Amino acid sequence: xxxxxxxxxxxxxxxxxxxxxxxxxxxxxxxxxxxxxxxxxxxxxxxxxxxxxxxxxxxxxxxxxxxxxxxxxxxxxxxxxxxxxxxxxxxxxxxxxxxxxxxxxxxxxxxxxxxxxxxxxxxxxxxxxxxxxxxxxxxxxxxxxxxxxxxxxxxxxxxxxxxxxxxxxxxxxxxxxxxxxxxxxxxxxxxxxxxxxxxxxxxxxxxxxxxxxxxxxxxxxxxxxxxxxxxxxxxxxxxxxxxxxxxxxxxxxxxxxxxxxxxxxxxxxxxxxxxxxxxxxxxxxxxxxxxxxxxxxxxxxxxxxxxxxxxxxxxxxxxxxxxxxxxxxxxxxxxxxxxxxxxxxxxxxxx
Amino acid sequence: xxxxxxxxxxxxxxxxxxxxxxxxxxxxxxxxxxxxxxxxxxxxxxxxxxxxxxxxxxxxxxxxxxxxxxxxxxxxxxxxxxxxx
Numbered sequence: 394x395x396x397x398x399x400x401x402x403x404x405x406x407x408x409x410x411x412x413x414x415x416x417x418x419x420x421x422x423x424x425x426x427x428x429x430x431x432x433x434x435x436x437x438x439x440x441x442x443x444x445x446x447x448x449x450x451x452x453x454x455x456x457x458x459x460x461x462x463x464x465x466x467x468x469x470x471x472x473x474x475x476x477x478x479x480x481x482x483x484x485x486x487x488x489x490x491x492x493x494x495x496x497x498x499x500x501x502x503x504x505x506x507x508x509x510x511x512x513x514x515x516x517x518x519x520x521x522x523x524x525x526x527x528x529x530x531x532x533x534x535x536x537x538x539x540x541x542x543x544x545x546x547x548x549x550x551x552x553x554x555x556x557x558x559x560x561x562x563x564x565x566x567x568x569x570x571x572x573x574x575x576x577x578x579x580x581x582x583x584x585x586x587x588x589x590x591x592x593x594x595x596x597x598x599x600x601x602x603x604x605x606x607x608x609x610x611x612x613x614x615x616x617x618x619x620x621x622x623x624x625x626x627x628x629x630x631x632x633x634x635x636x637x638x639x640x641x642x643x644x645x646x647x648x649x650x651x652x653x654x655x656x657x658x659x660x661x662x663x664x665x666x667x668x669x670x671x672x673x674x675x676x677x678x679x680x681x682x683x684x685x686x687x688x689x690x691x692x693x694x695x696x697x698x699x700x701x702x703x704x705x706x707x708x709x710x711x712x713x714x715x716x717x718x719x720x721x722x723x724x725x726x727x728x729x730x731x732x733x734x735x736x737x738x739x740x741x742x743x744x
Numbered sequence: 745x746x747x748x749x750x751x752x753x754x755x756x757x758x759x760x761x762x763x764x765x766x767x768x769x770x771x772x773x774x775x776x777x778x779x780x781x782x783x784x785x786x787x788x789x790x791x792x793x794x795x796x797x798x799x800x801x802x803x804x805x806x807x808x809x810x811x812x813x814x815x816x817x818x819x820x821x822x823x824x825x826x827x828x829x
Contacts, residue, residue, distance in 0.1 A: 497796050
Protein backbone atom coordinates (compact mmCIF):
# COMPACT_ATOMS: atom_id res chain seq x y z
CA UNK A 394 0.00 0.00 0.00
CA UNK A 395 1.16 3.50 -0.83
CA UNK A 396 0.01 6.50 1.25
CA UNK A 397 0.68 9.87 -0.29
CA UNK A 398 1.82 12.86 1.75
CA UNK A 399 -0.08 15.56 -0.11
CA UNK A 400 1.20 18.44 2.01
CA UNK A 401 2.96 19.20 5.27
CA UNK A 402 3.44 22.27 7.47
CA UNK A 403 5.51 22.98 10.55
CA UNK A 404 5.85 25.48 13.38
CA UNK A 405 9.04 24.96 15.35
CA UNK A 406 12.15 26.74 16.55
CA UNK A 407 13.04 27.23 12.88
CA UNK A 408 11.12 29.83 10.88
CA UNK A 409 7.48 28.70 10.71
CA UNK A 410 5.37 27.56 7.76
CA UNK A 411 8.32 27.52 5.38
CA UNK A 412 11.49 25.57 4.60
CA UNK A 413 14.11 28.20 5.34
CA UNK A 414 15.79 25.59 7.58
CA UNK A 415 16.72 23.74 4.38
CA UNK A 416 19.11 26.46 3.17
CA UNK A 417 19.62 28.68 6.21
CA UNK A 418 18.90 26.87 9.47
CA UNK A 419 18.86 28.88 12.69
CA UNK A 420 21.45 27.55 15.14
CA UNK A 421 20.70 27.39 18.87
CA UNK A 422 22.92 27.22 21.94
CA UNK A 423 20.21 27.61 24.61
CA UNK A 424 18.82 24.48 26.22
CA UNK A 425 15.17 25.63 26.38
CA UNK A 426 13.70 27.07 23.18
CA UNK A 427 10.12 28.00 22.32
CA UNK A 428 8.79 27.92 18.80
CA UNK A 429 8.77 30.91 16.48
CA UNK A 430 5.04 31.51 16.12
CA UNK A 431 3.40 32.94 13.02
CA UNK A 432 0.77 35.68 13.32
CA UNK A 433 -2.11 33.56 14.62
CA UNK A 434 -4.62 36.32 13.87
CA UNK A 435 -4.09 35.73 10.15
CA UNK A 436 -5.47 32.20 10.60
CA UNK A 437 -7.86 32.22 13.57
CA UNK A 438 -10.50 34.86 14.45
CA UNK A 439 -9.53 36.58 17.69
CA UNK A 440 -12.74 35.59 19.53
CA UNK A 441 -12.07 31.92 18.67
CA UNK A 442 -8.37 32.02 19.47
CA UNK A 443 -8.77 33.63 22.89
CA UNK A 444 -9.68 30.33 24.56
CA UNK A 445 -6.93 28.29 22.88
CA UNK A 446 -3.49 27.64 24.30
CA UNK A 447 -0.45 27.99 22.09
CA UNK A 448 -0.25 24.30 21.23
CA UNK A 449 -3.85 24.42 19.98
CA UNK A 450 -3.29 27.55 17.91
CA UNK A 451 -0.26 25.96 16.29
CA UNK A 452 -2.22 22.79 15.58
CA UNK A 453 -5.03 24.78 13.95
CA UNK A 454 -2.62 26.84 11.85
CA UNK A 455 -0.58 23.88 10.57
CA UNK A 456 -3.76 21.85 9.96
CA UNK A 457 -5.39 24.68 8.00
CA UNK A 458 -2.17 25.11 6.06
CA UNK A 459 -2.19 21.51 4.80
CA UNK A 460 -5.88 20.72 4.27
CA UNK A 461 -7.71 22.70 1.58
CA UNK A 462 -10.96 24.23 2.84
CA UNK A 463 -13.14 22.01 0.66
CA UNK A 464 -11.58 18.84 2.13
CA UNK A 465 -11.79 19.72 5.83
CA UNK A 466 -15.28 18.54 6.77
CA UNK A 467 -14.97 15.29 4.81
CA UNK A 468 -11.69 14.01 6.27
CA UNK A 469 -12.00 10.35 7.22
CA UNK A 470 -9.93 10.87 10.34
CA UNK A 471 -8.12 13.45 12.43
CA UNK A 472 -5.23 11.75 14.21
CA UNK A 473 -3.06 13.51 16.77
CA UNK A 474 0.13 12.44 18.47
CA UNK A 475 1.08 14.38 21.60
CA UNK A 476 3.27 13.47 24.53
CA UNK A 477 2.12 16.20 26.89
CA UNK A 478 -1.11 17.55 25.37
CA UNK A 479 -2.15 21.06 26.35
CA UNK A 480 0.32 21.15 29.21
CA UNK A 481 0.32 24.95 29.52
CA UNK A 482 -3.41 24.91 30.31
CA UNK A 483 -2.94 21.93 32.61
CA UNK A 484 -0.34 23.86 34.58
CA UNK A 485 -2.54 26.96 34.84
CA UNK A 486 -5.41 24.84 36.12
CA UNK A 487 -3.26 22.98 38.65
CA UNK A 488 -1.61 26.19 39.84
CA UNK A 489 -5.05 27.77 40.35
CA UNK A 490 -6.08 24.64 42.24
CA UNK A 491 -3.19 25.17 44.66
CA UNK A 492 -3.45 28.96 44.88
CA UNK A 493 -7.23 29.12 45.44
CA UNK A 494 -7.50 26.15 47.78
CA UNK A 495 -9.32 24.03 45.18
CA UNK A 496 -11.99 26.69 44.61
CA UNK A 497 -12.68 29.34 41.95
CA UNK A 498 -11.08 27.31 39.18
CA UNK A 499 -10.87 28.70 35.63
CA UNK A 500 -13.16 26.59 33.41
CA UNK A 501 -11.32 27.29 30.12
CA UNK A 502 -8.00 25.94 31.44
CA UNK A 503 -9.82 22.90 32.82
CA UNK A 504 -11.53 22.16 29.50
CA UNK A 505 -8.26 22.53 27.61
CA UNK A 506 -6.21 20.44 29.99
CA UNK A 507 -6.77 17.02 28.41
CA UNK A 508 -4.51 15.58 25.73
CA UNK A 509 -7.30 15.13 23.20
CA UNK A 510 -8.34 18.79 23.22
CA UNK A 511 -5.93 19.37 20.35
CA UNK A 512 -7.62 16.90 17.99
CA UNK A 513 -11.04 18.03 19.21
CA UNK A 514 -10.44 21.70 18.53
CA UNK A 515 -9.27 20.85 14.99
CA UNK A 516 -12.44 18.78 14.42
CA UNK A 517 -14.63 21.61 15.73
CA UNK A 518 -12.84 24.12 13.54
CA UNK A 519 -13.11 21.87 10.47
CA UNK A 520 -16.68 20.78 11.31
CA UNK A 521 -15.37 17.25 10.77
CA UNK A 522 -17.34 14.40 12.36
CA UNK A 523 -14.91 11.68 11.25
CA UNK A 524 -12.87 9.31 13.40
CA UNK A 525 -10.83 11.30 15.90
CA UNK A 526 -8.05 9.74 17.94
CA UNK A 527 -5.17 11.00 20.05
CA UNK A 528 -2.10 8.98 20.92
CA UNK A 529 -0.20 9.99 24.07
CA UNK A 530 2.67 7.54 24.18
CA UNK A 531 5.70 9.59 25.18
CA UNK A 532 8.49 9.54 22.60
CA UNK A 533 6.56 7.42 20.11
CA UNK A 534 3.21 9.27 20.28
CA UNK A 535 3.53 10.43 16.69
CA UNK A 536 4.78 7.08 15.39
CA UNK A 537 1.88 5.30 17.07
CA UNK A 538 -0.67 7.61 15.48
CA UNK A 539 0.99 7.13 12.08
CA UNK A 540 0.53 3.40 12.52
CA UNK A 541 -3.15 4.03 13.25
CA UNK A 542 -3.35 6.12 10.06
CA UNK A 543 -1.78 3.21 8.18
CA UNK A 544 -4.46 0.87 9.57
CA UNK A 545 -7.21 3.35 8.66
CA UNK A 546 -5.98 3.41 5.05
CA UNK A 547 -5.98 -0.40 5.02
CA UNK A 548 -9.65 -0.17 6.06
CA UNK A 549 -10.38 2.12 3.11
CA UNK A 550 -9.86 5.69 4.35
CA UNK A 551 -9.16 8.22 1.60
CA UNK A 552 -7.97 11.35 3.42
CA UNK A 553 -6.53 11.74 6.90
CA UNK A 554 -5.03 14.64 8.84
CA UNK A 555 -2.12 13.50 11.01
CA UNK A 556 -0.28 15.78 13.42
CA UNK A 557 2.44 15.77 16.05
CA UNK A 558 2.03 18.52 18.65
CA UNK A 559 3.92 19.34 21.83
CA UNK A 560 4.86 22.42 23.78
CA UNK A 561 7.50 22.80 26.48
CA UNK A 562 6.67 25.12 29.37
CA UNK A 563 9.18 26.51 31.84
CA UNK A 564 7.75 24.38 34.67
CA UNK A 565 7.84 21.16 32.69
CA UNK A 566 11.31 22.00 31.43
CA UNK A 567 12.44 22.31 35.06
CA UNK A 568 10.84 18.96 35.96
CA UNK A 569 12.55 17.21 33.06
CA UNK A 570 15.81 18.86 34.05
CA UNK A 571 15.64 17.13 37.42
CA UNK A 572 15.59 13.72 35.74
CA UNK A 573 18.46 14.51 33.40
CA UNK A 574 16.61 15.21 30.17
CA UNK A 575 18.61 18.29 29.25
CA UNK A 576 22.28 19.07 28.79
CA UNK A 577 23.99 20.71 31.74
CA UNK A 578 26.90 22.17 29.81
CA UNK A 579 26.82 24.80 27.09
CA UNK A 580 26.72 23.49 23.56
CA UNK A 581 26.15 24.41 19.96
CA UNK A 582 23.68 22.44 17.91
CA UNK A 583 26.20 21.59 15.19
CA UNK A 584 28.45 19.68 17.60
CA UNK A 585 25.64 17.56 19.07
CA UNK A 586 26.71 14.58 17.01
CA UNK A 587 30.07 14.52 18.78
CA UNK A 588 28.51 14.75 22.22
CA UNK A 589 29.68 12.27 24.84
CA UNK A 590 27.33 13.44 27.59
CA UNK A 591 23.76 12.77 28.54
CA UNK A 592 20.88 15.14 27.78
CA UNK A 593 19.62 17.07 24.80
CA UNK A 594 18.05 20.50 24.20
CA UNK A 595 14.36 21.34 24.07
CA UNK A 596 12.28 22.44 21.14
CA UNK A 597 8.56 22.35 20.44
CA UNK A 598 6.65 20.46 17.77
CA UNK A 599 3.70 21.41 15.60
CA UNK A 600 3.68 19.43 12.37
CA UNK A 601 0.63 18.48 10.31
CA UNK A 602 0.37 16.21 7.29
CA UNK A 603 -2.37 15.62 4.80
CA UNK A 604 -2.19 11.90 4.02
CA UNK A 605 -4.19 10.59 1.10
CA UNK A 606 -4.85 7.33 -0.72
CA UNK A 607 -4.58 9.28 -3.98
CA UNK A 608 -1.55 11.05 -5.41
CA UNK A 609 -3.22 14.13 -6.81
CA UNK A 610 -0.04 14.82 -8.81
CA UNK A 611 1.43 17.18 -6.24
CA UNK A 612 2.45 14.86 -3.41
CA UNK A 613 5.66 15.42 -1.47
CA UNK A 614 6.39 11.69 -1.26
CA UNK A 615 4.69 8.49 -0.20
CA UNK A 616 4.74 6.24 2.84
CA UNK A 617 5.29 2.61 1.87
CA UNK A 618 5.21 1.05 5.32
CA UNK A 619 4.98 1.75 9.05
CA UNK A 620 5.98 -0.63 11.81
CA UNK A 621 6.10 -0.38 15.60
CA UNK A 622 8.27 -2.70 17.66
CA UNK A 623 8.52 -3.09 21.43
CA UNK A 624 11.95 -3.94 22.85
CA UNK A 625 13.02 -5.55 19.57
CA UNK A 626 16.19 -7.56 19.11
CA UNK A 627 18.40 -6.56 16.17
CA UNK A 628 17.14 -9.64 14.38
CA UNK A 629 13.54 -8.49 14.87
CA UNK A 630 14.42 -5.03 13.52
CA UNK A 631 16.10 -6.65 10.54
CA UNK A 632 13.06 -8.84 9.85
CA UNK A 633 10.75 -5.84 10.07
CA UNK A 634 12.79 -3.92 7.50
CA UNK A 635 13.14 -6.95 5.21
CA UNK A 636 9.38 -7.53 5.28
CA UNK A 637 8.63 -3.89 4.54
CA UNK A 638 11.08 -3.85 1.62
CA UNK A 639 9.80 -7.16 0.22
CA UNK A 640 6.20 -5.93 0.37
CA UNK A 641 7.21 -3.04 -1.86
CA UNK A 642 9.51 -4.91 -4.23
CA UNK A 643 12.58 -3.12 -2.88
CA UNK A 644 15.93 -4.19 -1.47
CA UNK A 645 18.32 -2.58 1.00
CA UNK A 646 20.33 -1.20 -1.90
CA UNK A 647 17.38 1.02 -2.78
CA UNK A 648 17.57 2.91 0.53
CA UNK A 649 19.47 6.16 0.09
CA UNK A 650 19.66 7.12 3.76
CA UNK A 651 18.42 6.23 7.22
CA UNK A 652 17.03 9.16 9.21
CA UNK A 653 17.91 8.84 12.90
CA UNK A 654 16.52 10.46 16.04
CA UNK A 655 19.99 11.43 17.34
CA UNK A 656 19.66 14.33 19.77
CA UNK A 657 23.07 14.63 21.41
CA UNK A 658 22.23 12.33 24.32
CA UNK A 659 25.00 9.77 24.31
CA UNK A 660 22.79 6.88 25.41
CA UNK A 661 20.03 7.67 22.90
CA UNK A 662 22.46 8.20 20.04
CA UNK A 663 24.44 5.02 20.74
CA UNK A 664 21.24 2.99 20.32
CA UNK A 665 20.35 4.79 17.09
CA UNK A 666 23.82 4.28 15.62
CA UNK A 667 23.85 0.60 16.60
CA UNK A 668 20.51 0.04 14.89
CA UNK A 669 21.67 1.84 11.74
CA UNK A 670 24.97 -0.05 11.59
CA UNK A 671 23.23 -3.37 12.16
CA UNK A 672 20.44 -3.11 9.62
CA UNK A 673 21.93 -0.77 7.02
CA UNK A 674 25.73 -0.78 7.37
CA UNK A 675 27.52 1.80 5.18
CA UNK A 676 24.29 3.63 4.26
CA UNK A 677 24.43 7.37 4.91
CA UNK A 678 22.80 8.54 8.13
CA UNK A 679 20.77 11.73 8.56
CA UNK A 680 19.60 13.59 11.67
CA UNK A 681 17.39 16.59 12.37
CA UNK A 682 17.05 17.22 16.11
CA UNK A 683 20.14 19.45 16.07
CA UNK A 684 17.97 21.91 14.12
CA UNK A 685 14.65 21.49 15.91
CA UNK A 686 15.52 20.43 19.45
CA UNK A 687 13.73 17.53 21.09
CA UNK A 688 10.21 16.87 22.28
CA UNK A 689 8.05 13.78 22.65
CA UNK A 690 6.68 14.20 19.12
CA UNK A 691 9.81 15.46 17.36
CA UNK A 692 9.76 12.34 15.16
CA UNK A 693 7.00 14.20 13.26
CA UNK A 694 9.75 16.60 12.23
CA UNK A 695 11.77 13.60 11.09
CA UNK A 696 8.95 12.68 8.73
CA UNK A 697 8.67 16.31 7.68
CA UNK A 698 12.34 16.79 6.76
CA UNK A 699 12.38 13.40 5.00
CA UNK A 700 9.36 14.37 2.90
CA UNK A 701 10.97 17.69 1.96
CA UNK A 702 14.27 16.02 0.99
CA UNK A 703 12.47 13.44 -1.19
CA UNK A 704 10.31 16.10 -2.80
CA UNK A 705 13.28 18.33 -3.59
CA UNK A 706 15.50 15.38 -4.54
CA UNK A 707 18.24 16.78 -2.35
CA UNK A 708 19.78 16.26 1.07
CA UNK A 709 21.36 19.40 2.56
CA UNK A 710 24.84 18.84 4.00
CA UNK A 711 23.77 19.98 7.47
CA UNK A 712 21.42 16.98 7.80
CA UNK A 713 24.17 14.43 7.22
CA UNK A 714 25.11 12.63 10.45
CA UNK A 715 27.45 10.17 8.79
CA UNK A 716 28.47 9.87 5.17
CA UNK A 717 27.88 6.59 3.40
CA UNK A 718 26.37 4.91 0.39
CA UNK A 719 23.24 6.48 -1.07
CA UNK A 720 22.00 8.39 -4.05
CA UNK A 721 22.68 12.14 -4.01
CA UNK A 722 19.14 12.56 -5.34
CA UNK A 723 17.31 10.47 -2.74
CA UNK A 724 14.39 8.32 -3.83
CA UNK A 725 13.91 6.10 -0.78
CA UNK A 726 14.48 6.88 2.90
CA UNK A 727 14.05 4.84 6.05
CA UNK A 728 12.95 6.77 9.15
CA UNK A 729 13.87 5.15 12.47
CA UNK A 730 12.77 6.37 15.88
CA UNK A 731 13.10 4.91 19.35
CA UNK A 732 12.25 6.04 22.85
CA UNK A 733 14.64 4.84 25.55
CA UNK A 734 15.35 1.73 23.46
CA UNK A 735 11.92 0.31 24.35
CA UNK A 736 9.57 1.49 21.64
CA UNK A 737 11.05 1.52 18.14
CA UNK A 738 9.43 2.51 14.86
CA UNK A 739 10.20 2.37 11.15
CA UNK A 740 8.68 4.33 8.31
CA UNK A 741 9.68 3.57 4.74
CA UNK A 742 9.33 6.58 2.43
CA UNK A 743 9.69 6.94 -1.29
CA UNK A 744 9.17 9.56 -3.98
CA UNK B 745 -18.92 53.70 40.28
CA UNK B 746 -16.92 54.83 37.23
CA UNK B 747 -13.67 53.51 38.71
CA UNK B 748 -15.33 50.15 39.48
CA UNK B 749 -16.68 49.98 35.90
CA UNK B 750 -13.19 50.62 34.52
CA UNK B 751 -11.66 48.03 36.87
CA UNK B 752 -14.31 45.50 35.87
CA UNK B 753 -13.69 46.05 32.17
CA UNK B 754 -9.96 45.49 32.70
CA UNK B 755 -10.66 42.28 34.65
CA UNK B 756 -13.08 41.01 31.99
CA UNK B 757 -10.46 41.59 29.27
CA UNK B 758 -7.86 39.74 31.34
CA UNK B 759 -10.04 36.83 32.47
CA UNK B 760 -11.69 36.23 29.11
CA UNK B 761 -8.45 36.78 27.20
CA UNK B 762 -9.92 39.50 24.97
CA UNK B 763 -6.43 40.43 23.78
CA UNK B 764 -7.53 42.80 21.06
CA UNK B 765 -9.82 44.91 23.25
CA UNK B 766 -9.29 47.93 25.48
CA UNK B 767 -11.71 49.14 28.19
CA UNK B 768 -12.81 51.90 25.80
CA UNK B 769 -14.03 49.26 23.33
CA UNK B 770 -16.56 47.91 25.83
CA UNK B 771 -19.82 49.86 26.08
CA UNK B 772 -20.79 49.96 29.76
CA UNK B 773 -24.49 49.55 28.88
CA UNK B 774 -24.23 47.06 25.99
CA UNK B 775 -25.35 43.43 26.55
CA UNK B 776 -22.45 41.15 27.49
CA UNK B 777 -24.01 38.06 25.89
CA UNK B 778 -25.50 37.51 22.45
CA UNK B 779 -25.24 40.91 20.82
CA UNK B 780 -22.82 43.49 22.21
CA UNK B 781 -19.67 41.79 23.48
CA UNK B 782 -20.85 38.37 22.19
CA UNK B 783 -19.82 36.26 25.17
CA UNK B 784 -20.97 32.65 25.61
CA UNK B 785 -21.84 30.22 28.41
CA UNK B 786 -18.20 29.39 29.23
CA UNK B 787 -17.54 33.11 29.64
CA UNK B 788 -20.45 33.18 32.10
CA UNK B 789 -18.59 30.58 34.19
CA UNK B 790 -15.42 32.66 34.00
CA UNK B 791 -17.38 35.74 35.19
CA UNK B 792 -18.81 33.78 38.12
CA UNK B 793 -15.25 32.79 39.10
CA UNK B 794 -14.11 36.41 38.67
CA UNK B 795 -16.89 37.71 40.97
CA UNK B 796 -15.98 35.25 43.71
CA UNK B 797 -12.20 35.62 43.41
CA UNK B 798 -12.05 39.42 43.21
CA UNK B 799 -15.08 40.57 45.16
CA UNK B 800 -16.00 37.65 47.41
CA UNK B 801 -19.44 37.28 45.82
CA UNK B 802 -20.57 33.67 45.57
CA UNK B 803 -23.61 33.22 43.37
CA UNK B 804 -25.74 30.62 45.13
CA UNK B 805 -27.97 30.23 42.11
CA UNK B 806 -26.34 30.24 38.68
CA UNK B 807 -29.55 31.53 37.11
CA UNK B 808 -29.00 34.80 38.99
CA UNK B 809 -26.21 35.45 36.51
CA UNK B 810 -28.68 36.22 33.75
CA UNK B 811 -29.82 39.43 35.44
CA UNK B 812 -26.44 40.31 36.98
CA UNK B 813 -24.48 39.93 33.75
CA UNK B 814 -26.79 42.14 31.64
CA UNK B 815 -24.07 44.73 31.14
CA UNK B 816 -20.87 45.95 32.78
CA UNK B 817 -22.81 48.73 34.54
CA UNK B 818 -25.38 46.30 36.00
CA UNK B 819 -22.53 44.03 37.13
CA UNK B 820 -20.75 46.95 38.78
CA UNK B 821 -23.93 48.01 40.62
CA UNK B 822 -24.45 44.46 41.91
CA UNK B 823 -20.82 44.21 43.02
CA UNK B 824 -20.87 47.55 44.87
CA UNK B 825 -23.94 46.41 46.85
CA UNK B 826 -22.80 42.85 47.60
CA UNK B 827 -19.02 42.77 47.71
CA UNK B 828 -17.29 41.32 50.76
CA UNK B 829 -13.76 42.26 49.71
